[in-house]
Amino acid sequence: MQSRGEFNRVLGCVKSRRSLHITGPPGSGKSTFVERLAEALRGRGCRLGGFTAPEVRRGGRRVAFKIVDIASGEEAYLAVADERLVAPGGRRARHGRYVVLVEEAWRVMYSSLRAALASADVIVVDEVGPMELAVPGFREALVEVLRSGKPVVTVFHRRLRSLDPGLYKLLERGCIVWLDEGNRGYLTGLAGEIADALSSEACSDSGGQGYSIYA
Template sequence: MLGAKNFLITGRPGIGKTTAVLRVSEALKRLGVKVGGMISREERERGVRVGFILEDLMTGERGYLARVGAGLGPRVGKYTVLIDDLERVGVGAIERALREADVIIIDEIGPMELYSGKFVDATA
C-alpha cells in the first residue's frame, strides 16, 4: 500500500479500545471509506467473562477466538484458543481486507492470536 500508515491503540483491558476502534470504523464508513479487518469482543455469562468472539468487519461473520471449557487446544489462562475459528474468521477477515478495503483494522494481536501461524503470516 503506497502511503500506508499504522496506528496503534494501547491500554489496559476494559478502557474502551475496541469501542474507539468501532466508532472510528463507523465514521469512516459514513464517509464512504471501505473498512475491513476484525475485532474481538468479550463474551460474558452472568457477568463473568467466558470467552472472546471474533467478528469480520466486512461480512459480519463471527466465531470464537477462545472460550472457557472449549476442549482441546492451546490454552491461555483458563481459555482454550479455537484455532479453526481464528483462522476461518480472523485470518479470512484480514485477507479479505487486504484485497478489498481502504482501511484495515486488527483489533488485537496477543498471545491467543499468535498460536495461529496463518494469523502471524496474515499480519506480517
C-alpha cells in the first residue's frame, strides 16, 4: 500500500468500520506504527485503554516480553526465556523457548481490558499472538472488546488466520492492513489522518488521559 488511492481505501474502511488491525512480518514496524497512531489519538483528546506487549532485552538479547497497561502503566511479565528472571510459582505454559507466566500476564491483561471497556474511547491491543492466546481468558476478553462497539486497534500475528480462524473472522469485521518495510514509512506518516478517522465521534466528549506509556 503506497499509493494515495490504496491509502484512501484504508481510510474509508476505518471511517466506516472504526477498527484497524495491523499484521506483517517480524520487525516490520507494527508497534512503531501503533505508537504513532496512539500519540495522534491522544493529541485528539482520546482516552486510550488496553495493553502493549513490549520485548525486554538484556545484553542485546531478547529475554522476555511484558504486558503493559496503556492507561495505568501497570506491568507484568508475559513470558520469559529464563525462569530465573522471575520468582517461582504460578501457572506456566511453554511456548517455544519462552515460558508464559499465565497468572501474572492475565492479571494485567484482565485489568487493562476491563478498564478499557469501562472508560476508554479507543482500545489498543498490541499484540494478539500465540503467547497472548496461551493465557486462558484472553481470547474471550478480546472477543468482548471486538464486539463492544468501541474503536479497536490491534496488532496481530501474521499466522493468526490459521492459528485461530474464528478470531480472524472477527478481525475481518474491521480493517486489516499488512505492514511491511515497503509501506510502513508511508502509513506511519499518515497516522494523523487515520487517527481522525478512528476518533471523529469516539473522542469528541473526552478530556484525554493523564498517563500513557507513549507520553
